[in-house]
Amino acid sequence: MAESQTDPKRIKKLITDLEAREERIVIGALKRIPHEGNHEVIRPMLLLLSTNPSADIQLLLEKSLFNLKDPKAVDPLLDALTDKELLGIRSEILACIWQSGIEVNEHLSLLIDIAISDEFMTAVEVLTIVDNGENYPDDQLTESIKKLDDSIVGKSDKTALLGNLRQILLEKLLD
Numbered sequence: 001m002a003e004s005q006t007d008p009k010r011i012k013k014l015i016t017d018l019e020a021r022e023e024r025i026v027i028g029a030l031k032r033i034p035h036e037g038n039h040e041v042i043r044p045m046l047l048l049l050s051t052n053p054s055a056d057i058q059l060l061l062e063k064s065l066f067n068l069k070d071p072k073a074v075d076p077l078l079d080a081l082t083d084k085e086l087l088g089i090r091s092e093i094l095a096c097i098w099q100s101g102i103e104v105n106e107h108l109s110l111l112i113d114i115a116i117s118d119e120f121m122t123a124v125e126v127l128t129i130v131d132n133g134e135n136y137p138d139d140q141l142t143e144s145i146k147k148l149d150d151s152i153v154g155k156s157d158k159t160a161l162l163g164n165l166r167q168i169l170l171e172k173l174l175d
Contacts, residue, residue, distance in 0.1 A: 010036050018044045023054060030060035037064070039072035046080050050089045065092075066099035074102055081114060090118055094125035104129065105136045112144040115165060116151045120158050127165045130172075141173040 014037055017029030026048070033041055042065075049061050068077075080086045080093050094114075097104055104111065108130070115126035130136075148166040152159055 007036075011038060011040050014041050015044045018048055023057065026053075026057055027060060030057065030064060033064045034067070039070050039076050042068070042073060042076040043080060043083075046086055046089065046093060049092060050086055065096040068096065068100040068102060073100065074104060077102065078104065078107055078110065081110065090114065091122040091125045094122060094129060098125060098129045098132065103133070105133050106140075108133075108136050108140040108144055109147075112147050112165075112169075115162065116147065120161065123158060123161050123165070127161060127168065130165060131168050136169075136172055138173060141169050145169050145173070 014029050014032060017025050018041065020026055020029075030045075033045070045061055045065060048057065049065070053061065077093060077097055081090060086093065094111075096102075111126045111129060115123040145166055148162055148169070152162050152166070
């Protein structure tokens, strides 16, 4: 996606085309996004992703969403994690954050809440982001470890995963 200021009319046209019913128009918009798009097209792309699009559209969406380089992409992605319309694709949104290398170290608490409350694959994506991230605030690391301590009960695959996530947080706190 383009990092520079983009013409508002072009952005509006991209969003309109992403919402089109005709696949050819949607594909055309997706091909223009790397050159003409900005952070404003992230939510429409995620909404499109949540509709289980065709393989061609899915591929183009992932190509764009996994290569977000605009620092302004952080807020729309974090907002999407709590958007009720997008809860079904949380793991994909987290994969976008990880694949793009977007820094979300100031939002560790949100990520941990999601790992605790959501399904296994979502927790895997959170673990990947946290493991690859750096410079987490100590207070958030401490708070997140406590949250994980309170949530880890019983024996299951997710319990083991949350235990691994706790260990990673502890190592980052002690570094």
